[in-house]
Amino acid sequence: MGNVILRYINLMVVTLLILSFFSFSLAYLFPGHPIENLTGIRLENISQIENTEFNYSSGESLLVQYWHYMGSLFDGNWGVSFNSGLPLYDEITNVLPASIELSAYALFISIFVGIPLGFLAAMKHHKLTDYSLLSISVLGYSIPVFWLALLVILIFSLQLGWFPLSGRISLYYEIPDITGFIMLDIFLSDIDNKEAAINNVIRHSILPTFSIALVTTTLIIRITRRSVIETMNTEFIHAAYARGLSGRQVLVQHGIRNALMPIFPLLAMQFTTLLTNAMIVETIFSWPGIGNWLIQAIYHQDYPAIRAGMLAVSALVVIFTMSIDLTIRLMDPKRRRLKRAAI
Template identity: 70%
Template structure:
């Protein structure tokens, strides 16, 4: 266990170090002065701040190594620079936008699990039958649909054609909810506001279409993964031995089938969250969802290079830490997994 913890800790540290180097290098690849890109401030403004406090200077006259050292110290202190356009600290803007993307991804993953796992088991239990072929056909179609196109179709049907659900946004303009956690439903429950049920329902209605746009594609993938795992489990020798002992199909599934079929599925499902987050960043732009994806797109349109650099670093760090942490947890809790799988991390 100690070896696994040390190994994954080293991997995370090395990967984050490489990401910091890439983020720092972007300042020299973007147009303009590298110090301005790093800070979001003009050199004249930075010089004034330098005269007031020596800790704010990025030492433009120094070496690249000294600039990188100061860049890392600023990152750890929470000073990620300011936006060229808004003039607001990038750390605060990212911390407001990133939870919205995580919330959307989490709801989509939950919905995908609730639908995809039962359908995958159903397809496996009806292997080579009409139910299996129907679900497989639906999964192929669903997986082949681009996320952005599916989001536009949902808007066209449920918002423009029938008018059942909101077209965009996270909450109607008539409501105002203080952002404490960044998760809108949780903020509503924690907030001291009037007519809380109506505000909660409004936020829930705004969540439906973006969540469905992401969850449909992910559900089809989970269905196929579950189906394959269940079929392999049911064809294994210990399942055949259970049938030979006189156990019924229900007893075999409840005692042996479900548990052993889920073991290889869980690592694959956990690794889908980064993909969900990527799809969420695409969907955010279409639904004007105030997440990190929509924020980055606006930064690209406005050529806000300091915001692009900081946003890409924040998303990359979150994905790396989440992915490796989940893989480490599964490695520690599942003794059946191979101890040496260097190429799968």
């Protein structure tokens, strides 16, 4: 167990170092002088160049510059946004929780809808229920996220008026920013109308959550269906039937656990898809997350914000995915015995 944990930590550290090097290299890949890309200052005279390059160590070798960049990252000095003039570390920590919250809502719905439907499709294998669920999953997976978001806005916001058009919460409510997660901030705050504020947040979250969760739900249905079918055709399941157990007993006592264990690592991989789709949906619904923030940074050619935002999102995906995979491997005895080359 200790060797597995150590190998995962080494792999995570190496991956994060590679990501940081690519983030460092973006300053040289953007058009223009690297110092102009990082500071937004037009270098018109030699004294200004020397003074500015000293702060970023750009007059040194690339290795020294990278070392200086890593030191700035750990110190929380991620640069300053051209657009707002605020430190990027503060801006990213303000917008990232909104994206995580929206992705968590979508993942929760995808799991608690997709897994039961996947089991239902598997237990009705080659029947009308199975074919119907497969058809729905293929159709849902084929719908582009941005088109679905625009469609639900047109139907449920503009025509029916059931849900708000955009935003995270109405401007009527003033919620103090304590953690960045608005539901938790409402519970921790001392406002009088907490129940109304929670209902308002839920109404604002329904349409963007549905737009993101649909694709992941359809994928989870097919993953669960395949895993359950493979598990129910194994020898130990046939042996359970031979002992006289009913179909319900076999499914509850042997089928569910053994079918779910191969699914969980694949579910962890869906976090990347959820976060990517969330970044698209945030722009359409004006959701104040890092996706909408990055799009605005691209529009304004805010190079420091683009570099820091991409690094933050990439590091979050790597840490989350590897942590979930490590947890599942430690929980599943069969996965602990995998060979070293499996990582």
